[in-house]
Amino acid sequence: MASLKTPTLKNPPLSLSSKSRLPSAFSATFPNNIRFARSLPQRRFLIITASAASFSNKPTVLVAEKLGEAGLTLLKQFTNVDCSYNLSPEELCTKISLCDALIVRSGTKVNREVFESSGGRLKVVGRAGVGIDNVDLAAATEHGCLVVNAPTANTVAAAEHGIALLAAMARNVAQADASVKAGKWQRNKYVGVSLVGKTLAVLGFGKVGSEVARRAKGLGMHVISHDPYAPADRARAIGVELVSFEVAIATADFISLHMPLTAATSKMLNDETFAKMKKGVRIVNVARGGVIDEEALVRALDAGIVAQAALDVFTEEPPKQDSKLVQHERVTVTPHLGASTMEAQVSNLLNAYIHPSFPLRCIIVIHNCCFTYLVTSPLQVLTELKPYVELAEKLGRLAVQLVAGGSGVKTVKVSYASSRAPDDLDTRLLRAMITKGIIEPISSVFVNLVNADYTAKQRGLRITEERIILDGSPESPLESIQVQIANVESKFASAISESGEIKVEGRVKDGIPHLTKVGSFEVDVSLEGSIILCRQVDQPGMIGRVGSILGEENVNVSFMSVGRIAPRKQAVMAIGVDEQPSKESLKKIGEVPAIEEFVFLKL
Ligand SMILES: NC(=O)c1ccc[n+]([C@@H]2O[C@H](COP(=O)([O-])OP(=O)(O)OC[C@H]3O[C@@H](n4cnc5c(N)ncnc54)[C@H](O)[C@@H]3O)[C@@H](O)[C@H]2O)c1
Ligand SMILES: O=C(O)[C@H](O)COP(=O)(O)O
DSSP: OTTOOOGGGTSOOOOTTOGGGSOGGGOEEOGGGOEEEEEOTTSSSEEEOOOGGGOSSOOEEEEOSOOOHHHHHHHHHHSEEEEOOSOOHHHHHHHHTTOSEEEEOTTSOBOHHHHHHTTTOOOEEEESSSOOTTBOHHHHHHTTOEEEEOTTTTHHHHHHHHHHHHHHHHTTHHHHHHHHHTTOOOTTTTOOOOOTTOEEEEEOOSHHHHHHHHHHHHTTOEEEEEOTTSOHHHHHHTTOEEOOHHHHHHHOSEEEEOOOOOTTTTTOBOHHHHHTSOTTEEEEEOSOGGGBOHHHHHHHHHTTSEEEEEESOOSSSSOOTTOHHHHOTTEEEOSSOTTOSHHHHHHHHHHHHHSTTHHIIIIIHHHOGGGGGTTSSOHHHHHHHHHHHHHHHHHHHHHHHTBTTSOOOOEEEEEEEESSOGGGOOOHHHHHHHHHHHHGGGSSOOOOTTTHHHHHHHTTOEEEEEEEEOSSOOSSSOSEEEEEEESOOBSSGGGBOTTSSEEEEEEEETTEEEEEEETTEEEEEESSSEEEEEEEEOOTTHHHHHHHHHHHTTOOEEEEEEEESSTTSEEEEEEEESSOOOHHHHHHHHHSTTEEEEEEEEO
């Protein structure tokens, strides 16, 4: 990561007209005229190219722990940055309701209370570092909040610290240093052990573990590793043999821990496992304190099973000053310094803000909730889908408002008609938006891609999807989207199709979502503002009568369309209005003799 610098501050923002200079793969226009990004072949990240002026309403980012200055400077161009360190849990909960994003390191507990206190405003938690064990991921998902980390920013720093601790422990550097400073000269007391030829077991052969292994090989150590999920060929490629946990701990002279803290790895080293280790084993932990049962480690040290330990991380941080483990003579400790190099501190925040995925995950998320979802797909696809995303949400909104009572929605069927091959259309985003459209009008839940499926499941809402393959040109991703709600009554009987479900269908025309079918009636009204649907007996003058009722109240009609079964038979009139008509006007519309039913729907 030494190649990561802070050059972006020197690069002028691209002008909005400079599209031709952007590699097409990363050229896209986003809401609020935010334009991202151009790639720099010589660097490994993308640059946010929106100028600060593009952001009319800057979101607020709470930076709760100290980060590199360069990254903060960059962040300040695009957001209002509130750097508030050492907040108490109560202070964090109070502040969070005013923030769109939160950036933390390992010292801040982002628990359920934090998400609950945010009142739905918090859209992204950025973890400037690797470990996300301090963030309640389930609560984040439930509250529709993305959690993003910077998984590679401090890999080398952590690996180097692991090696530093390994060597310092083997040669009693910290203890000898303290002794000399105390005026002693104890050459015999601090005789160390050599690393060369010794067996090192790396537990967790991920990013940090493999870098530690590589470096240990360079020191002449025999390196084995246990990692149930690591590919053996990746280990073999650097001369490391993957072995079982039992073999690893039984044969190692040194053990270095590099797995995440999870339910499965919690207290992985305990009385039972220490008992299976080679007598005199030495242990390094730069992963997470919780992977070791710390009391058991003290017992193993006292029993001589563990000769020495070097620890950068603790179950409780900072550990109690009188902790037996910390005070143990044969234990070397550092205050969670694994990521703390000058280089890693810069790259942490840059990784978090300039990494190809992070601007999309963070800046777009906090600028436009619709684009919360656009984090894992190529930008062109996302740009192309944008009007369909709007259409999907609006159809969901319309369909649920047509349900009598608005509740009891359990079964929704979505049909996507498209000329594209099924593999060519990822409908997750559309499904999430339909879910949002259905759930939000009838609840206080905030729905987005992160929590859509979870929220639907929680509410017992089953959404099935069907693809209708059309012949024709696959230029546009979709011809139409149809949303059907089964087993419910409608407050607008004409919305019930022949097969008994509430049915609405829409299309995108000239980039604008249109409602094109209600029940069995063809209509055509752009989905902007609000809509009045009327069923009437088809006869002259109806458009004029309703139009003048609305006109009297200065309600602007944006669109009108009539769908009928046959001349002079029943028809459905769809009227788009820019303003919400008063109750009186709606009552007057209902009193027009030819109108048999009507409904007002907010988009
Ligand atoms: N001390 C620090 O400042 C510091 C800095 C960076 C990373 N870390 C910590 O180091 C750890 C590793 O980070 P990383 O970036 O290498 O993560 P990583 O995800 O790349 O690697 C973790 C590896 O652990 C493996 N693993 C999971 N369960 C395991 C188990 N039961 N037994 C053995 N291996 C298991 C995974 O398969 C994975 O390969 C994390 O806990 C991280 O938080 C600490
Ligand atoms: O998980 C990590 O990235 C490391 O433990 C570093 O944590 P820090 O950002 O609190 O230094």
